Amino acid sequence: MSTNIKITRICEFCKNEFTARTTKTRYCSLSCNSKGYKSLVRQSKISQSNKQTETTKNPALEVVKVKDFLSISQASLLFGISRRTIYRIISRGELDVAKFGTRTVIRRCDMDTFFSLPMDQSMLRPTQEFPGLENCYTITQIQQKFGISPGALYMLIQRHGISKYAVGKFNYVAKNDIDIIFNVKGHGKE
Template sequence: MSSKIEIIRICEFCKNEFTARTTKTLYCSLKCSSRAYKSRTRQSKIAESNRQTQIAKNPDLEIVKTKDFISVNQASTLLGISRRTIYRIISRGELDVAKFGTRTVIRRCDLDGFFSLPLEESMLRPVQEFPGLSKCYTITQIQQKFGISPVGLYKLIQRHGIAKYSVGKFNYVAKKDINIIFNARDNEKD
């Protein structure tokens, strides 16, 4: 089936304007297509060669990545910081180590855990049960009642660690939590 459409395109390789017969044509000719393929192949070979060179420069780095326990020298190579900095982190008590005679060994999981974010108290709280529709506001009701923007409300809920409940297509927040934040009196009797 031949196409009768004519689309003006710009060749991805030579950047010249040409008339394409399909919507997926990228190159103006077979010559440009071949040259683009060769260029992509060449770039991938160069990138692979550079990666192999980096591995050859730092052969210990690949070995260190697989070990469960590493020395201070290996940790400094892995992180790209000095040995003295690692010893300072150890002396402050921020990193746990084991000593075998004069040799100091660091567990790889402790080193990875050193850079992870600590858990906040709000993440450690148990999940609250849904109090019921009559004891909750929708997000829109809160915005209208207290005159707050959607972004402001979102940040307020995040900052105070207030639980949100999704029921159907609506998000609900407990009235008592919102009333405490806005110092509003709960007019409804519970």
């Protein structure tokens, strides 16, 4: 059963205009059809090869993508951010974690939801206003007054989520926050 329709089309391979006898004809000749098919097969093989190269370059990423629970290193690899940034997010209380001995584990769904939330202005503002220099200690003053090492002080500030304020070359911490931690009577009144 032949048709008498004639449709002007453009060949998908050589881009020349030709007259087709069906609405599904894509190529002007058998040779263009063969070359077009070979081109599609070639592109498919190239994309498979590129994908395989990516998985060979980064095999850990493929393993991490299917896990429900991630370590800090795995989360940093998967989301392309540093480990330190993840620890900062955790210390601000914006991400829930579980501790197994010294190992910290994050649920994948928690990471996904954290990074899918839009950043609003409340996240960009400091959580606590600067109380003023007269109501703050410098880090050195805290170390001298309470006899604490720099590392231990840093851990206390991180653990309690105390805000630090950088003014010039000094870091300041609110006297009230430090006095509460060290149980000073009067909380800041000397």
